[in-house]
Amino acid sequence: MPVKAYRCGAAALAAVCLAAGLAACGEAGESGASRRGGPTIGLLLPDIQVSRYETFDRPLIEKKVKELCPECTVKYANAKGDVAAQHQQVDSMITSGVRVLLIDVVDAASLRSSIVKARDAGIPVVAYDRIADGPVSAIVAYDLVEAGKEQSEALLRALGDKARSAQIVMLDTPPVIQETVLRTKGSLSALQGKVRAVRTYTVGALGAERAYSGMSDAIADLGADNIDGVVASNDLMASGAISALKAAHISPLPPVTGMDTELTAVQRIVQGEQYMTVYKPYKPEADAAAEIAVLLARGRRINHIAKDQINSPTTQGIPAVVLTPIPVTVDNIKDAVVKDGTYTIDQICTPKFASACEKAGLTY
Template structure:
């Protein structure tokens, strides 16, 4: 049944106080209890809950804005909450949205396995869950929408190998708790491993990055440089944030701009580094495409319809109905024909003109 509840600002404040207090003080499993006295304004308006891992990275603001705009344009209502990297908070936020009467949850999980608790909680309340960009694993997840994440890794490694096909390479990955990071590495290694087996490449570092934190990536790169006496010929970094950390480490030893470094997400800082020559490439995943298609999927699910999917992905429990979108490699030569052409980034912001 479609439900949308309006609450006063005071009650919202109280909910958030309870949310934060409970998330910080208890590790008990969340259970949903429908609260009384809520005002149901319109049973026919789909109400979508959007749970983000974080808003501490540039790209997620774009996802939030585009997703919310499209849900509203379809005639639905949406509420977005961000956990900023805390699993307990994300679970409590799911509980809050369920209690408010959402018809579907769309989730960007912080931890792929921990987020299975969100799916379980939602299903206890007859609410379906769509995993957005990152796969929720080991759960009876209803739907998944993302880009082809193995291909992301293939694009990264391929572009680096085009620049340097022999020597000492470092792989600086994302958070191991993020299933996407595992897929990025898998794709990259499908390109690198044959060259490692031939003896053309030596992998001097193969590190995941806790929390996708650029500072952790910088430290991992510093350790790789120390162990190799600063002898490194290329770095495959999993996204633009980790690339920034890697490049900071390279700058400290005079190697920034002298060896190829990959990235992902086409963040403004990453694109600027490509223009400057310290970063070689990024992977553009058009956020307007995933945000609008996810919104359309969520709107249909909220109305009790079954959205069309094009494949399935195994999440280590079931085959999840999935939509996979195509990522695009971006180099200095293709900035204008990709991120600028699409209006994703403004030319003046990139080039300062």
Template sequence: MNAMTRRVVLGSAAVSMVLALSACGQAGGGDGGDKGSRTKIGLLLPENKTARYEALDKPQFEKAVKRACLDCEVVYNNAVSDVVKQKQQFDQLIADGVRVIALGSVDAAKSAGWVKEAHAKGVKVVAYDRAIAGADVYVSHDNYKVGELQGEALLAALGAKAASAQIVMINGDEKDPNAGLFKKGAHTALDGKVGKIAYEASGEWDPKVAGEKMAAAVSSVGKDRIGAVYSANDGMAGGIVTSLENAGIKGIPVGGQDAEIAGIQRIVAGTQTFTIYKSPLELAPKAAEFAVDLLLEVPIRAQTQTDGVPSNLLDPIVVDRNNIQSTVIQDGIYKAADICTEDLAAKCAELGIK
């Protein structure tokens, strides 16, 4: 998706939210109810090991809700990968009278049961980034396409070496349905086009675990036989790169996802090859739009359905050394000064990052 298309998407989302704005002040009013709780929208995100949730998704969601509904307030919690904690947070929101919850689930299978409980109490659920069976609406990027793009970018980086290369795959947490989609998409791109997948394991979305799995892969495959590494996200790519450096392995393609600032900096430095940009300028505002619509009982305008749930699936973008300026900087996600620390200044200048 180019910059113009992204602006059109954002513009249409803004228009639909503005249309709801005139009705927003009515939420919770007129019947003697608790206006405070009835204008609150819950946002529950799954973990903080992936930097984007706290740094990007949360503030963008809060800003979009406030633009759409001046009276609305976002009640936020992060589950720090703990499904029991997230269930407590979910139940507390319902007990406090929150009528709409945007839920980035720790465990999608368990969360499906929570949705049923919420519906029984008149509470609507937006499945945020991770699909949940029975949710009222689901907003994410096309996560199968994310995996395909990761695999294709790895093939492009390998070039003529791809056909004989031995690949290490460090996948995401198996409780996250997106991890399975990333993995499936990546295999679609890679299978039959690389020498073989020599080692594959889950890094559990944890940089430390991913680094340990990478060390195990080096021992299993051999340090001189690894051609490239697929990492399901940037956080794990950081642990993987450290493990490779400790093993004396340099110059092989390593891919990631999420366009975290540390991942972008590794791309500038040359230790990571690419990442996948899933713009929070699209994801968070669209989820916020749907949350406000559900609160105001405005009909949902979804593009498609995912397992029977109305859904919007956004387009991911590969980011490498050639388009950092035209993606994450142009979109205002990061400033050049944030990326180009003193030790990266010369390389940033070479890449035209400013």
């Protein structure tokens, strides 16, 4: 299989947390209790600000592990965006004797030493959703170059004939972060030569508040009438950008694209405030990660599942499952996120959005 060109510079950016103290390190818990003393799989997720991790990723992974390995135990912790907490959680997982560690890193470069420590303890590490530095055994993630490309291509469709003269604002995190490099590469490749200019505003972290500040800077620099479209790293940042545009009384709003398909983003799309989000279906990613983790826990090969390869800044040819993201606009919400059960019509179409939903054809 061809090696995915996922290469970028390393990101610049502990005490052991005992089982009794794991809650202080990130809402730790266990599920799928062992029936016959089977292997334990450690699951570490990065934050609670983005709703997907607690709402989708954790329960889906736990469910799939239970289905594939009834005797397995899943030991869980969430870092809540804290690199130091995730270091402590890795230490705790090693101390408790997990057979495999499934981790979505808060920061790839900063967690490298912990991944090396796990490897040295004989524990295979599977990077989930984000590429991790260090000696990982496998990666399960979506193609972020394609995701960035989908964002920009959607923006071009929204602009139509106005694209050639358009000034686009990109709101992104620092380019030392691998995901930023990949997403930006895809976005710029789609915009190159098709718009008048792209102005990038770098914010310190993913989040609505930082994006609001970055978008406010863009409005002050470029002028309220000179912003024709916005590409935001994720839906939280799209939310902040939209709030800043509205605070500046810019109407109609320019098309804004995001990523992650937060429920609030879907509702903004229905309402016409956000143009598009990139959907990375949670179940295929969670299922693939769980299957790889169970196989590694049982000492089995994963090459029949991890058929792709990814190069990280530290390791070449890592076995991987690379999934294809889906662009979502008002035209395909029902087919994309309702049909597969991510959200129901009732969840999307609360009374506040009822008339917009009816107009968009979001009815049973």
